[in-house]
Amino acid sequence: MVGHERDKVVTKTVRATPPAGDPFATTRNEATLLETVRRTQAIARSELIRLVPFSQQSIHRLSEELVGKGMLRILPPRISGRGKPSPRLALEPTGAYGLGVTIDSDSVFVTVCDLVGNVLHHAPLSVEANDPEAVATTSHAALERLVVQMGLPWARVAGIGVSMQGFRLEPGTAFITPVPLSTWNDLDVVELFETNATFPVMAENDGTLGALAELWVGAGRRFEDFAYLAFNYGFGGGLVLRGAPYLGHHMNAAEVSAIFDDEASRRRPALYTLLDMLRDDGLDFATVADLRRAYDPAWPTLDRWVAHVAPALNQLLRGLMAILDPAAIVFGGEAPVDLRRRLIAVSHRRAPDRLGRPVPSPDLLLSTIGSDASALGAALFPIRHRLFTASNGGVGGSGTS
Numbered sequence: 001m002v003g004h005e006r007d008k009v010v011t012k013t014v015r016a017t018p019p020a021g022d023p024f025a026t027t028r029n030e031a032t033l034l035e036t037v038r039r040t041q042a043i044a045r046s047e048l049i050r051l052v053p054f055s056q057q058s059i060h061r062l063s064e065e066l067v068g069k070g071m072l073r074i075l076p077p078r079i080s081g082r083g084k085p086s087p088r089l090a091l092e093p094t095g096a097y098g099l100g101v102t103i104d105s106d107s108v109f110v111t112v113c114d115l116v117g118n119v120l121h122h123a124p125l126s127v128e129a130n131d132p133e134a135v136a137t138t139s140h141a142a143l144e145r146l147v148v149q150m151g152l153p154w155a156r157v158a159g160i161g162v163s164m165q166g167f168r169l170e171p172g173t174a175f176i177t178p179v180p181l182s183t184w185n186d187l188d189v190v191e192l193f194e195t196n197a198t199f200p201v202m203a204e205n206d207g208t209l210g211a212l213a214e215l216w217v218g219a220g221r222r223f224e225d226f227a228y229l230a231f232n233y234g235f236g237g238g239l240v241l242r243g244a245p246y247l248g249h250h251m252n253a254a255e256v257s258a259i260f261d262d263e264a265s266r267r268r269p270a271l272y273t274l275l276d277m278l279r280d281d282g283l284d285f286a287t288v289a290d291l292r293r294a295y296d297p298a299w300p301t302l303d304r305w306v307a308h309v310a311p312a313l314n315q316l317l318r319g320l321m322a323i324l325d326p327a328a329i330v331f332g333g334e335a336p337v338d339l340r341r342r343l344i345a346v347s348h349r350r351a352p353d354r355l356g357r358p359v360p361s362p363d364l365l366l367s368t369i370g371s372d373a374s375a376l377g378a379a380l381f382p383i384r385h386r387l388f389t390a391s392n393g394g395v396g397g398s399g400t401s
Contacts, residue, residue: 022155023069023070023071023095023096023155023156024096024158024386024387026066026069026071026387029054029058029062030062030065030066031387031388031389032052032053032054033048033052033054033059033062033063033066034066034071034072034091034387034388035243035388036048036051036052037072037089037090037091038091038116038216038388039220039243041090041221042075042088042089042090043088043089043090044077044078044085044086044087044088044089045059045060045063045086045087045088045089046086047086048063048089063089067092069095070092070094070095070156071091071092071095071096071115071387072089072090072091072092072095073089073090073091073092074087074088074089075087075088075089075090076088091115091116092115093114093115093116093118094114094115094156095114095115095156096114096115096156096157096158096383096386096387097112097113097114097115097120097147097152097156097157097158097383098112098113098114098157098158098159098161098378098379098380098381098382098383099111099112099143099146099147099157099159099160099161099199099379099382100112100113100160100161100162100163100375100376100377100378100379100380100381101135101139101143101160101161101162101163101193101378102163102206102372102374102375102378103129103135103162103163103164103165103181103184104129104165104206104232104233104288104289104334104372105129105165105178105180105181105232105233105234105287105288106129106180106233106286106287106288106289106290107124107129107287107289108124108125108127108129108135108138108139109122109123109124109125109372109375110122110123110125110139110142110143110146111375111376111378111379112143112146112147112150112152112379113376113379113380113383115383115387116217117213117216117217117376117380119370119376119379120150121146121150122375122376125138125139125142126138127139129180129181130180130181130182130183130184131183132183132184132187132192133192136192136193136195136196137196139193140160140193140196140197140198143160144198154198157199158199158200158382158383158385158386158387159199159200159201159202159381159382159385159386160193160197160199160200160201160202160382161202161203161204161209161377161378161379161380161381161382162189162190162193162201162202162203162204162378163203163204163205163206163209163374163375163377163378164177164181164184164189164203164204164205164206165177165178165181165205165206165232165233165234165236166178166181166184166185166205167205167236167252167255167258168205168250168251168252169186170250171250171251172188172251173188173189173190173191173202173203173204174186174187174188174189175187175189175205178233178234180233180287189203190202190203199382200382200386202381202382202385204377204378204381205236205238206230206232206236206374206377207228207229207230207236207237207238207254207255207256207374208238208239208245208247208253208254208377209238209373209374209377209378209380209381210228210230210238210332210333210367210372210373210374210377211226211227211228211237211238211239211240211245211254211330211373211377212238212240212245212377212380212381212384213369213373213374213375213376213377213380214226214228214240214330214332214367214369214373215240215243215244215245216376216377216380216384217369217376218330218367218368218369218373219240219328219330219365219367220240220243222327222328223240223326223327223328223363224240224241224242224243224327225240225241225242225324225325225326225327226239226240226326226327226328226329226330226362227239227240227254227320227324227326227328227329227330227362228240228254228329228330228332228367228373229256229329229330229331229332229333230332230333230334230373230374231269231270231271231331231332231333231334231335231339231340231343232270232271232288232333232334232335233270233271233272233288233334234257234270234271234272235256235257235268235269235270236254236255236256236257236333237254237255237256238253238254239253239254239324239326241324244389256316257270259315259316259319260312260315260316264312264315267308267309267311267312268309268312268313268316269309269312269313269343271288271291271334271335273305273308273309274291274301274302274305274339275288275291277301277304277305277308278291278299278301281299281300281301283299283301288334291336292334292336295336295338295339297338302339302342303342306339306342306343306346307346309343310343310346310347313343313346313347314346314347314348317329317347317348318348318350320362321350321361321362325362326362327362327363328362328363328364328365329362329363329364329365330365330366330367331343331344331364331365331366331367332367332369332372332373333367333372333373333374334372337366340366340367341366344364344366347364349361349364
């Protein structure tokens, strides 16, 4: 589904109107066709008639226009049966590029991806994560340098997406951040970044962006409805419903830690509680990044921590299953893969009904995205907004996506 009101985006740009020939100035029908091709990865043009509300003539015209804009490419047909085979359509990877800045609790990363979600660059920046001015200035300079060094056409760069940890007090791009990012607290991220920006800037919660990455290259390949859990210094999440990220009325959907009261919050699967337990056991790590670098599956503390947080985790999972009934729940975030695998192992599916019959439960999946999914999601965010969810070419103000 393209362009529905559940998937809000607040974005500001440094350009009031798109330049002549702007490749991102797609119509809503073009966006619908692009989204359909993206989901199928490669599809015969003749088969699109089953998936989009357009005539065959309109499909041919729209696809030719998108090929001309460099957003779609034509692949050789697959020959099966009689009749003239139809050419296949797929996204053109070089049609658009996205730039991402990921602000984790203790580090900052910049990411570059193409239209299909290939990560072309992902690296940390030498900057203090809790210094907003330095992060904005350093990341912008690094991204401009990368665009030049990688030879990316500036007109094909959709913009800069910023991943921030935290929740909102009101719709917008200011977040209530975790303690290690306290200087960012209630600071409008887009206003800060657009001061130096050459490209459109937008910002979103890291859990939602992790879910967006899964939609593009992970669980979304199989499911239209799933939840994403981000095991970071804190504990957050994101939702995808009917094939689109869902933010909710106050733009705080999947702020999963809010389900716990003060006492239960101390038992939630947030990595700061693991850092505390490791410190008590003589393993002192200042940051989650330090933990990841030194991580040893043989640490006895890990089993104790998993047992400590399992009741709260299962409380949350029961809530997701009962209220949303998603097809899958993806375990992602900064937590090491081994740790996330252990959390899945202690997660409960739905209990049988009163007659002992099994009740359908979501698949519990380990995120397979190589880097932290929120980093890829940050880079994909401007591509999604400007090409797949709006008919205004991605310009201006706030809107739906």
